[in-house]
Amino acid sequence: MNKPIRVVAVFCLALFMLLLVNATYVQYVRPDGLADDPRNRRVISAAFSRERGAILVGKEAVARSVPIETKYKFQRTYPQPFKYAPLTGYFSYYSQTGVERSQNRVLSGDDSRLFVTRLVDMLSNSEPKGGNVQLTVNAKAQDAAFAGLEALPGDAQGAVVALEPSTGRVLAMASTPTFDPNRLASHDFGEVADVAEKLNDAENQPLVNRAIATTLPPGSTFKLVTAAAAIESGKYDAGSLVPGGYKFQLPESETTIGNHDGGNCGGPRITLTRALEVSCNVAFLSLANELGTEAMAEQAEAFGFNSTQLEDLPGQAKSLYPRDMNAPQTAMSGMGQSNVTSTPLQMAMVVAAIANDGDVMRPYVVDEVRAPNLSVLDRTDPETLSNAVSASTAAELKDMMVSTVEQGTATVAQIPGVEVGGKTGTAQSTEDRPPYAWFVSFAPADDPQVAVAVMVEASATARNEIAGGLLGGPIAKAVMEAVITR
Amino acid sequence: MTQTGSLMGFVHRQRRGAELFLLVLALAVGIGAYAAVGLGMEGTIPADIVGYGGWLVLLIVAAHVTVRIVAPYADPVLLPLVAALNGLGLAVIHRMDITYEAMDKPNHDFAQQQLTWMTLGVVLFIGVLVLLRDHRFLQRFTYTAGLTGIVLLLLPFLPFIGKEVYGARIWINVAGFSFQPGEVAKVALVIAFAGYLVLHRDALALAGRRVLFIDLPRGRDLGPILAMFGVSMMILVLQRDLGSSLLFFGLFLVMLYVATERPGWLVVGGLMFSLGALLAWALVPHVGRRFDIWLNPQDYYDSVGGSYQPTEALFGMGWGGLIGRGFGNGMPERITFAESDFIVAAIGEELGLTAVMAIILCYGLIVERALRIALIARDGFGKLLAVGLGSVVALQVFVVIGGVTSLIPLTGLTTPFLSYGGSSLIANWVIVALLLRVSDQARRPVPRLEPEPGGPDEEHTQVVKLR
Numbered sequence: 035m036n037k038p039i040r041v042v043a044v045f046c047l048a049l050f051m052l053l054l055v056n057a058t059y060v061q062y063v064r065p066d067g068l069a070d071d072p073r074n075r076r077v078i079s080a081a082f083s084r085e086r087g088a089i090l091v092g093k094e095a096v097a098r099s100v101p102i103e104t105k106y107k108f109q110r111t112y113p114q115p116f117k118y119a120p121l122t123g124y125f126s127y128y129s130q131t132g133v134e135r136s137q138n139r140v141l142s143g144d145d146s147r148l149f150v151t152r153l154v155d156m157l158s159n160s161e162p163k164g165g166n167v168q169l170t171v172n173a174k175a176q177d178a179a180f181a182g183l184e185a186l187p188g189d190a191q192g193a194v195v196a197l198e199p200s201t202g203r204v205l206a207m208a209s210t211p212t213f214d215p216n217r218l219a220s221h222d223f224g225e226v227a228d229v230a231e232k233l234n235d236a237e238n239q240p241l242v243n244r245a246i247a248t249t250l251p252p253g254s255t256f257k258l259v260t261a262a263a264a265i266e267s268g269k270y271d272a273g274s275l276v277p278g279g280y281k282f283q284l285p286e287s288e289t290t291i292g293n294h295d296g297g298n299c300g301g302p303r304i305t306l307t308r309a310l311e312v313s314c315n316v317a318f319l320s321l322a323n324e325l326g327t328e329a330m331a332e333q334a335e336a337f338g339f340n341s342t343q344l345e346d347l348p349g350q351a352k353s354l355y356p357r358d359m360n361a362p363q364t365a366m367s368g369m370g371q372s373n374v375t376s377t378p379l380q381m382a383m384v385v386a387a388i389a390n391d392g393d394v395m396r397p398y399v400v401d402e403v404r405a406p407n408l409s410v411l412d413r414t415d416p417e418t419l420s421n422a423v424s425a426s427t428a429a430e431l432k433d434m435m436v437s438t439v440e441q442g443t444a445t446v447a448q449i450p451g452v453e454v455g456g457k458t459g460t461a462q463s464t465e466d467r468p469p470y471a472w473f474v475s476f477a478p479a480d481d482p483q484v485a486v487a488v489m490v491e492a493s494a495t496a497r498n499e500i501a502g503g504l505l506g507g508p509i510a511k512a513v514m515e516a517v518i519t520r
Numbered sequence: 521m522t523q524t525g526s527l528m529g530f531v532h533r534q535r536r537g538a539e540l541f542l543l544v545l546a547l548a549v550g551i552g553a554y555a556a557v558g559l560g561m562e563g564t565i566p567a568d569i570v571g572y573g574g575w576l577v578l579l580i581v582a583a584h585v586t587v588r589i590v591a592p593y594a595d596p597v598l599l600p601l602v603a604a605l606n607g608l609g610l611a612v613i614h615r616m617d618i619t620y621e622a623m624d625k626p627n628h629d630f631a632q633q634q635l636t637w638m639t640l641g642v643v644l645f646i647g648v649l650v651l652l653r654d655h656r657f658l659q660r661f662t663y664t665a666g667l668t669g670i671v672l673l674l675l676p677f678l679p680f681i682g683k684e685v686y687g688a689r690i691w692i693n694v695a696g697f698s699f700q701p702g703e704v705a706k707v708a709l710v711i712a713f714a715g716y717l718v719l720h721r722d723a724l725a726l727a728g729r730r731v732l733f734i735d736l737p738r739g740r741d742l743g744p745i746l747a748m749f750g751v752s753m754m755i756l757v758l759q760r761d762l763g764s765s766l767l768f769f770g771l772f773l774v775m776l777y778v779a780t781e782r783p784g785w786l787v788v789g790g791l792m793f794s795l796g797a798l799l800a801w802a803l804v805p806h807v808g809r810r811f812d813i814w815l816n817p818q819d820y821y822d823s824v825g826g827s828y829q830p831t832e833a834l835f836g837m838g839w840g841g842l843i844g845r846g847f848g849n850g851m852p853e854r855i856t857f858a859e860s861d862f863i864v865a866a867i868g869e870e871l872g873l874t875a876v877m878a879i880i881l882c883y884g885l886i887v888e889r890a891l892r893i894a895l896i897a898r899d900g901f902g903k904l905l906a907v908g909l910g911s912v913v914a915l916q917v918f919v920v921i922g923g924v925t926s927l928i929p930l931t932g933l934t935t936p937f938l939s940y941g942g943s944s945l946i947a948n949w950v951i952v953a954l955l956l957r958v959s960d961q962a963r964r965p966v967p968r969l970e971p972e973p974g975g976p977d978e979e980h981t982q983v984v985k986l987r
Contacts, residue, residue, distance in 0.1 A: 068838035
């Protein structure tokens with residue numbers, strides 16, 4: 035019977051080897067995956083009991099941990115909660131969002147770049163501390179953006195994104211309605227659960243960062259993309275004549291589309307610059323119709339549509355320019371309607387690219403990662419994503435936008451002594467929902483320091499172009515003024 | 521009867537000194553762990569460490585002295601391994617008690633009870649070694665043991681005393697004491713299988729057909745395998761416990777294979793069990809659910825009786841990493857039954873992969889010693905008994921630790937010697953006593969059959985010389 039006993043021994047050896055290998059997998063190979071599971075309370079409890087790093091804007095902390103006499107030793111606090119909530123997100127016992135989530139490893143001290151710090155902490159037997167995250171945000175611009183949204187009539191919902199055109203740094207990002215992350219960071223978990231439930235169920239969705247997560251038809255601001263596609267096609271320049279008039283008849287259809295003011299844009303044939311100045315629907319519908327879906331889609335994608343770019347904040351929604359649109363839909367897309375949707379961030383990227391000689395930069399929020407002693411561990415380098423239009427096309431578009439502010443629909447954004455370029459937009463998704471007011475702009479024209487996109491959804495908005503400009507324009511202007519230093 | 525022990529003049533040494541040395545190490549593990557629990561949980565070495573350690577030493581020394589007297593040639597490694605595991609288990613259960621007490625749970629004296637069970641286990645261990653001087657005596661009780669085993673397995677189905685815990689019906693409740701009769705049944709069944717197979721092995725081994733290099737058994741010999749298959753399936757369907765079912769049928773197959781030396785039995789049995797398990801998975805909701813939870817743990821985390829327990833075990837073990845968080849620095853209380861079925865996860869969390877590997881290796885060594893005893897045993901019954909007892913430990917450890925670490929679907933079995941649980945602990949101490957008895961018989965020098973020097977032959981030569 036000894037031979038089968040030896041076989042049984044080998045079999046048992048295999049069983050125990052399996053157990054050893056599996057235990058190694060569970061405890062050594064897999065833990066990172068297990069630690070990232072949001073339900074893993076051990077990791078959260080440990081993170082809760084640790085001195086988490088601060089999130090800094092300029093020299094001020096917009097999120098920091100302060101010692102507290104409870105089981106968890108540290109309380110996460112947000113000194114300017116509502117203003118920065120879309121950026122910082124919240125850090126609760128149950129989950130995290132925003133920079134609190136994307137930079138969790140740095141803030142909690144687990145990041146490999148903090149290895150030396152961790153080692154020193156361990157050797158000196160002191161409590162481990164998290165690293166700090168320096169944001170790209172300009173505090174004054176953020177103040178202006180948030181104050182502007184807050185000052186809107188009624189309980190308007192809106193978002194503002196400001197970018198530095200040459201780098202892609204996010205200078206401001208605000209969204210209303212917003213929430214107080216302090217209440218979610220409380221150690222009274224019962225209350226936290228209640229607050230979270232209320233916020234999740236609220237109809238006006240305060241937890242949504244509208245600047246990056248809400249996609250809406252960009253309306254007339256998308257005419258910039260149409261104009262870019264037209265000039266890039268080589269058949270047009272800023273002075274080329276394009277169709278004006280009262281109506282555009284959609285292809286394969288009986289429907290006609292008029293201009294926002296019911297006028298004729300100043301004649302049957304107008305210059306492309308004039309068309310942008312007065313936001314002439316007829317001109318841009320016929321341009322989009324002539325260029326076709328493919329050319330329009332390629333131009334939109336060159337600006338960043340149909341993909342996501344933001345790595346520092348979770349939840350960027352894809353702005354869409356679908357390639358399966360039929361002819362009437364493509365024509366409608368020329369003025370940012372039909373199936374075209376965009377986030378405020380995406381429209382800010384379009385303007386920033388125009389202001390930056392046509393180069394699209396990856397937007398980023400995290401400027402530097404710092405050790406607890408504030409020494410810089412890592413700095414984000416600007417990254418060029420694509421060249422959306424040539425430098426000469428960009429220059430022509432810039433001039434067209436400047437003239438739109440000087441003598442077109444966007445005069446509300448004029449800043450004395452500074453050349454500003456801009457474009458208004460009003461879009462509607464369905465008849466029963468209020469229209470969205472858009473405003474995009476950049477300044478100064480000779481050396482662009484800031485590109486802004488403002489989106490406002492307000493029940494009070496009239497369905498006309500200038501009313502939209504009146505809502506978003508002043509906010510964009512305030513943000514630009516906050517950034518421009520001269 | 522082969523005389524492996526004395527072939528080529530090799531005689532096993534007693535090695536009781538080695539056993540004593542290893543026992544000192546094992547006690548250091550048990551008492552050291554108890555001290556570490558005190559340091560980690562309360563910041564001081566527990567005040568009762570002398571009393572606790574003294575009791576542990578007393579039990580182990582009593583076991584060792586018994587072995588020295590009544591089984592001097594027994595394997596010297598088994599007892600220390602078991603003592604180390606039992607001691608570590610006690611410390612970890614004590615660690616859970618402290619947390620349970622802080623959480624105001626009604627039951628937080630598991631360690632105290634476990635120590636009582638261990639005492640009872642050691643008493644039985646001593647009793648078995650003292651009273652059972654030759655394991656072949658058990659062969660007389662082949663059918664009694666078989667009947668006992670089956671009755672024990674069926675006890676949980678009786679009204680009033682049987683009770684269902686978390687969907688599996690493997691408990692009985694008598695006079696306030698809960699008992700898992702399956703734990704005792706496995707010892708009885710090993711004895712029954714060994715006794716039956718040693719008698720009928722020839723009938724089962726001979727005759728058959730060869731298909732694709734495998735000797736398949738004759739159809740009419742399928743009787744016992746079908747009977748055991750039926751019992752296993754009954755356990756699976758009625759008790760809804762895949763682990764026990766796998767344990768008993770696997771045990772039977774291994775012993776059948778060893779007795780007959782026919783791999784064909786393994787093929788037939790393996791196929792039958794796979795089919796049965798597949799059917800149960802499809803037809804018995806509880807078993808199917810366990811499978812679903814195992815395959816998609818993410819979907820069942822929040823549902824009642826879902827994957828909360830195994831997922832928390834994984835979180836805990838992952839959190840423990842290579843060297844663990846240290847006693848008192850983990851959250852093993854988040855894992856339901858961290859003191860019994862999931863004790864390995866609690867150990868993984870606070871003592872790390874290192875300790876889990878050490879434990880698996882200890883079990884591996886126990887199985888290895890058992891199979892070694894089987895190899896050198898001089899009688900067929902002893903061989904089968906040792907193989908059976910070793911396989912029971914191997915299968916049970918695989919099913920439990922594999923379940924806890926999500927290698928296989930979860931089942932409700934205890935980790936031998938570590939887990940809180942009286943029936944399991946006592947049964948396992950008896951298993952060790954039986955193994956030591958068989959090994960003492962196997963390693964003892966064979967009495968010489970030729971006449972002693974100074975017998976008539978030698979006298980005769982001397983006479984010639986003298987003249």
